[in-house]
Amino acid sequence: MNNSKLYSILNKEDLSKEEIVYLLSLTDKEDIQELFSKADNVRKEYCGDEIHLRGIIYFSNYCEQDCLYCGLRISNQELTRYRMTKEEILTAAGQIINEEIKSIVLQSGEDFKYDCGCISDIIKIIKENYDAAITLSLGERGFYEYDEWIIAGAESYILKHETANKNLYFKLHNKQSLGERLIHLRYMKAIGFHTGNGNLIGLPGQTLDDIADDILLAKELDCNLASFSPFIPSSKTPFHSFDKADLTLTLKTIAVARLVLKDVHIPSTMALAALDETGREKGLQVGANVLMLNFTPKPYCNNYEIYPGKNIIPGDLSSNISNLKLILERFGRKIDTDKVHH
Ligand code: 5AD
Numbered sequence: 431m432n433n434s435k436l437y438s439i440l441n442k443e444d445l446s447k448e449e450i451v452y453l454l455s456l457t458d459k460e461d462i463q464e465l466f467s468k469a470d471n472v473r474k475e476y477c478g479d480e481i482h483l484r485g486i487i488y489f490s491n492y493c494e495q496d497c498l499y500c501g502l503r504i505s506n507q508e509l510t511r512y513r514m515t516k517e518e519i520l521t522a523a524g525q526i527i528n529e530e531i532k533s534i535v536l537q538s539g540e541d542f543k544y545d546c547g548c549i550s551d552i553i554k555i556i557k558e559n560y561d562a563a564i565t566l567s568l569g570e571r572g573f574y575e576y577d578e579w580i581i582a583g584a585e586s587y588i589l590k591h592e593t594a595n596k597n598l599y600f601k602l603h604n605k606q607s608l609g610e611r612l613i614h615l616r617y618m619k620a621i622g623f624h625t626g627n628g629n630l631i632g633l634p635g636q637t638l639d640d641i642a643d644d645i646l647l648a649k650e651l652d653c654n655l656a657s658f659s660p661f662i663p664s665s666k667t668p669f670h671s672f673d674k675a676d677l678t679l680t681l682k683t684i685a686v687a688r689l690v691l692k693d694v695h696i697p698s699t700m701a702l703a704a705l706d707e708t709g710r711e712k713g714l715q716v717g718a719n720v721l722m723l724n725f726t727p728k729p730y731c732n733n734y735e736i737y738p739g740k741n742i743i744p745g746d747l748s749s750n751i752s753n754l755k756l757i758l759e760r761f762g763r764k765i766d767t768d769k770v771h772h
Contacts, residue, residue: 436461440468445690450642453686454679462682469685469717476693477719480766481758484565485526486535488726488734489514493539495569496604497592499633501664501735502539508666512730513543516552522725523556529751531767533563535588535722540569549575550582557583563769565626570606570614580622585769587618588626590657594643598635615651626695628657631683632675641679645687648694655720656691658683659699662737677706681716688717695720704739715761723751 436456439449456462490513493502501509514522519536526534534556538544544552553564565586566579576587591611593599599608619625629644630636648656660675680702687696697720698713706712710721726734734740755765 454638466716469688482720484533485531485725486722487522490538490541492541499669506666527560532769535565537567546575553582586624590628594647595640624654626655630661632661634672655695659701664737685716
């Protein structure tokens with residue numbers, strides 16, 4: 431390697447914020463390739479070759495929040511809203527189990543129509559019928575609700591911090607604050623949830639410093655999963671005319687996150703597929719080790735439109751479950767369909 435500064439940073443155990451920013455700013459193709467291959471090695475050393483599959487059900491696209499970047503925001507009146515019934519959710523869960531995937535993610539907007547007891551019932555019926563781990567991703571809810579859902583049998587909760595820059599966070603999120611979000615995340619972890627967090631890359635006004643802080647915050651929060659995902663502009667939001675995230679910056683972020691977070695689960699997100707046809711394969715080769723596959727039934731899935739085309743990505747791994755094994759074996763990886771626990 432010609433770049434001795436890069437060489438010494440890539441061989442350090444702990445990275446400072448300055449070093450993280452340096453890695454995120456790399457522009458030389460060979461340097462970037464060195465970063466990617468180091469991240470892939472760290473992934474192999476700490477996590478092995480398994481790619482953990484999770485089946486995700488987007489069961490409601492109602493949301494009480496008004497986040498400037500998100501197509502589900504309450505002000506978006508052009509979106510056809512839906513709520514799935516308990517029976518429909520159970521059927522979709524059955525399809526995940528039929529694919530021998532034992533980890534189910536239930537995600538929705540912040541939709542309080544599904545009250546505490548209703549979510550508990552959904553968790554219980556899935557648990558009664560299937561041997562599956564359940565991850566919830568329902569936004570910020572009541573603390574007593576988190577308690578109840580653990581008792582009902584849910585194991586994990588994903589609540590992304592979105593951005594570690596508290597001023598930017600405040601501008602993007604109506605009513606919500608970064609401090610409050612972190613209180614929720616820390617509470618969930620304290621009561622025993624496996625937690626997931628993460629950011630959005632390429633938000634208007636975001637700097638490389640902010641992304642470095644995202645990675646360091648993920649480390650401090652000590653979650654089981656951290657998702658670093660690109661921003662895709664959504665036509666029905668105030669952010670419709672901003673640029674989508676840069677693919678290379680997104681991949682660099684995943685790679686640096688792997689160097690810093692070591693054994694944490696890092697997904698190759700669906701938004702990566704929206705950015706680039708083989709984006710998810712690329713993510714898996716620079717540090718990611720988790721894939722979420724969409725099992726939301728039609729016609730609902732087309733309306734979970736956080737950003738355009740979220741669920742209709744031709745060639746994406748979600749539409750190719752039968753071929754997934756072959757695709758992943760091509761680059762030396764194995765599928766793990768088990769419950770994902772540390
Ligand atoms: N582009 C990419 N991801 C988005 N999310 C919301 N809006 C967008 C967008 N425009 C992500 C947020 C949220 C998750 C459910 O969807 O990170 O946590």
